[in-house]
Amino acid sequence: MAEAKAWPPGRIKIADALRVLLEKKDFSAITTAEIAKTAGVTEALIYKYFKDKRDLLYQVLAENLEHYHFRAHTDLKGIKGALNKIRKLIWSHINVYATDRVFAKILLLDVRSFSDYYTSETYKLVKKYTEILLEIIQEGIKDQEIRDDIPPVFLRQAILGSIENVCLTRVIFGREISPDDLTEKLCEFVFKGIEQRAVNHSTTQPLNY
Amino acid sequence: MAEAKAWPPGRIKIADALRVLLEKKDFSAITTAEIAKTAGVTEALIYKYFKDKRDLLYQVLAENLEHYHFRAHTDLKGIKGALNKIRKLIWSHINVYATDRVFAKILLLDVRSFSDYYTSETYKLVKKYTEILLEIIQEGIKDQEIRDDIPPVFLRQAILGSIENVCLTRVIFGREISPDDLTEKLCEFVFKGIEQRAVNHSTTQPLNY
DNA sequence: TAGACAAGGTTAGGAATCCTTACCCAGCAT
DNA sequence: ATGCTGGGTAAGGATTCCTAACCTTGTCTA
Numbered sequence: 001m002a003e004a005k006a007w008p009p010g011r012i013k014i015a016d017a018l019r020v021l022l023e024k025k026d027f028s029a030i031t032t033a034e035i036a037k038t039a040g041v042t043e044a045l046i047y048k049y050f051k052d053k054r055d056l057l058y059q060v061l062a063e064n065l066e067h068y069h070f071r072a073h074t075d076l077k078g079i080k081g082a083l084n085k086i087r088k089l090i091w092s093h094i095n096v097y098a099t100d101r102v103f104a105k106i107l108l109l110d111v112r113s114f115s116d117y118y119t120s121e122t123y124k125l126v127k128k129y130t131e132i133l134l135e136i137i138q139e140g141i142k143d144q145e146i147r148d149d150i151p152p153v154f155l156r157q158a159i160l161g162s163i164e165n166v167c168l169t170r171v172i173f174g175r176e177i178s179p180d181d182l183t184e185k186l187c188e189f190v191f192k193g194i195e196q197r198a199v200n201h202s203t204t205q206p207l208n209y
Numbered sequence: 210m211a212e213a214k215a216w217p218p219g220r221i222k223i224a225d226a227l228r229v230l231l232e233k234k235d236f237s238a239i240t241t242a243e244i245a246k247t248a249g250v251t252e253a254l255i256y257k258y259f260k261d262k263r264d265l266l267y268q269v270l271a272e273n274l275e276h277y278h279f280r281a282h283t284d285l286k287g288i289k290g291a292l293n294k295i296r297k298l299i300w301s302h303i304n305v306y307a308t309d310r311v312f313a314k315i316l317l318l319d320v321r322s323f324s325d326y327y328t329s330e331t332y333k334l335v336k337k338y339t340e341i342l343l344e345i346i347q348e349g350i351k352d353q354e355i356r357d358d359i360p361p362v363f364l365r366q367a368i369l370g371s372i373e374n375v376c377l378t379r380v381i382f383g384r385e386i387s388p389d390d391l392t393e394k395l396c397e398f399v400f401k402g403i404e405q406r407a408v409n410h411s412t413t414q415p416l417n418y
Numbered sequence: 419t420a421g422a423c424a425a426g427g428t429t430a431g432g433a434a435t436c437c438t439t440a441c442c443c444a445g446c447a448t
Numbered sequence: 449a450t451g452c453t454g455g456g457t458a459a460g461g462a463t464t465c466c467t468a469a470c471c472t473t474g475t476c477t478a
Contacts, residue, residue: 008426026324028237032465042428047466083404109322115235118381137403147405150394154375158398161374162367169366172327185359189367193402194346195292196356217455241436251457256437 011049013039015060022102027057027110054114058122064103065125068096072132082140090163091183097167098177108168159190220258222248224269231311236319263323267331273312274334277305281341291349299372300392306376307386317377368399
């Protein structure tokens with residue numbers, strides 16, 4: 001799937017058309033007629049390449065996911081330490097939402113309400129992506145950088161939830177997303193929590209940086 | 210809106226019918242014909258009481274929200290300390306998702322993809338609900354229980370995101386939700402963060418419990 | 419080199435779905 | 449008795465998603 005090469009022109013035009021339309025409209029408000037017209041093909045062609053309208057959405061998402069998954073992987077190369085990796089992953093993650101609003105909208109809003117999405121190939125890609133974070137957490141626990149009294153899978157959910165929810169409102173209302181600023185705040189939150197630390201200047205110095 | 214009293218029987222039957230159908234199906238897969246049939250009324254009656262199919266969804270959600278918002282408020286009475294209040298709020302919040310899966314599905318999955326939802330009266334109720342958490346955070350900052358170097362609005366988003374994302378997968382896949390267990394883990398995460406604390410047995414005893 | 423056969427695309431249409439317009443009827447106030 | 453309001457129905461139309469069948473062009477092969 002999404003072989004990156006050799007898609008017929010019609011298929012490409014259709015996928016691009018959907019991306020264009022999603023910039024301005026909800027997925028549910030976009031009709032197949034509209035997609036076909038924007039793509040410059042007939043409606044029936046959509047159904048040659050996609051099972052149905054949703055499948056088109058899933059496949060468009062999948063193409064983006066593959067790309068960003070690959071990028072996340074390379075972005076992490078050369079970084080030492082679980083917390084540093086998490087910081088970088090958060091930054092990259094937010095940066096994608098900041099620069100590709102259509103992708104953000106599809107992933108955070110459009111597909112989530114369809115229950116067949118969770119059995120799709122595309123959802124497997126999402127899981128593959130979040131696997132990266134899980135591995136970093138496990139590494140961090142092993143190296144004593146991350147606490148070991150909360151299950152890694154749980155931590156992953158909580159971390160991703162906070163990232164996504166912070167970006168979500170900004171995506172919905174078209175507000176600006178600043179990766180630097182948000183990453184800084186998110187890391188503070190995720191790493192240290194909201195509790196006011198004891199104001200004990202002698203013993204609470206951070207050890208790692 | 211949602212005057213709690215004096216709704217005509219037809220309206221009640223329609224709202225109930227939607228709730229029943231949502232237990233088994235996506236909102237997008239439910240037809241107006243189906244709703245009418247389940248309710249034992251004609252399709253046209255839906256449009257007497259609701260602007261359109263979505264408006265029906267929003268209003269059903271609104272009714273639940275009002276109820277849970279009220280309950281959250283009373284649940285917090287008599288609790289001292291911002292962190293204790295947050296713990297209780299998290300528990301109540303999760304408990305709602307645990308006991309009312311339809312409500313959870315509507316709020317976390319169904320309405321989010323519709324952009325007109327964010328201009329609806331129902332969304333205002335959601336904001337009113339999240340306002341509770343914001344006020345607690347502000348109180349906590351004032352009382353030095355909560356760190357003051359991250360904006361309260363940001364903290365609220367991050368906290369709610371982690372709560373909701375933790376519940377989300379369980380809602381999607383129909384897995385069990387254990388309020389006690391999840392609250393404990395979430396509070397640990399939210400209050401203290403993921404970073405392994407310095408293993409300094411003399412000074413790191415928790416103070417509050 | 420005819421012809422089989424994919425691959426890419428179109429024509430035409432049908433079932434379902436959402437929603438509207440016009441109508442009915444009971445109760446009740448004047 | 450009459451007008452009017454609130455709750456409900458009947459009937460239909462436009463739109464939307466999707467399918468079946470067909471066309472066309474290039475390529476492989478006997």
